[in-house]
Amino acid sequence: MRLSFSELRERALEGRPPLELHVTFSPSERVYARPEVRNVTPARFDGSAWWEDGAIYLAGTLSFAARLVCVRCLSEFERSFRVSVDETFRRGAPPASAEDLPVRELVEWVEEDAFDLLPHLEDWLILSLPDRPLCREDCKGLCPVCGKNLNEGPCGCKVEAVDPRLEALRALLVPEEPDGHPS
Numbered sequence: 001m002r003l004s005f006s007e008l009r010e011r012a013l014e015g016r017p018p019l020e021l022h023v024t025f026s027p028s029e030r031v032y033a034r035p036e037v038r039n040v041t042p043a044r045f046d047g048s049a050w051w052e053d054g055a056i057y058l059a060g061t062l063s064f065a066a067r068l069v070c071v072r073c074l075s076e077f078e079r080s081f082r083v084s085v086d087e088t089f090r091r092g093a094p095p096a097s098a099e100d101l102p103v104r105e106l107v108e109w110v111e112e113d114a115f116d117l118l119p120h121l122e123d124w125l126i127l128s129l130p131d132r133p134l135c136r137e138d139c140k141g142l143c144p145v146c147g148k149n150l151n152e153g154p155c156g157c158k159v160e161a162v163d164p165r166l167e168a169l170r171a172l173l174v175p176e177e178p179d180g181h182p183s
């Protein structure tokens, strides 16, 4: 799926409406750069693109589902995403200083008249994946003693309630792993 500055400009100058876009794409290996991301379904983008004053504007919604690993309990879970996409493309090289921009906007600079839309949509997909996926907001995580998933119920281990002041004292008394503590 390619967008072209000259084509969209012509379209705008002829007074035609924005170009409607309905695109489905399979994410590339790039989305699996992080181990918490296990599987991403084909993504769908519904939106439009139009030319105005030398720039291409893209707006719409990106929908997909991902299988993620919870950082607390390490279980896999599925989540659906609907992401609002709003992006501006300008031709050429980015200006040396942000003050040279005509308006304060997030701009993607592209060299060619026509460029592939999919890598940009995929950037939106990657950015919308959570940094620290949680299967649910109040995930109880794993028992530090027996490793049981505490979302499935208590395990019966005796985990001492830790007084934060005592914990600070313990950190001073018990040397941690030697690396990271240069003497």
Ligand SMILES: [Zn+2]
Pocket: 070, 071, 072, 073, 074, 075, 134, 135, 136, 139, 140, 141
């Ligand atoms: Zn969890």
Ligand SMILES: [Zn+2]
Pocket: 143, 144, 145, 146, 147, 148, 155, 156, 157
């Ligand atoms: Zn336990």
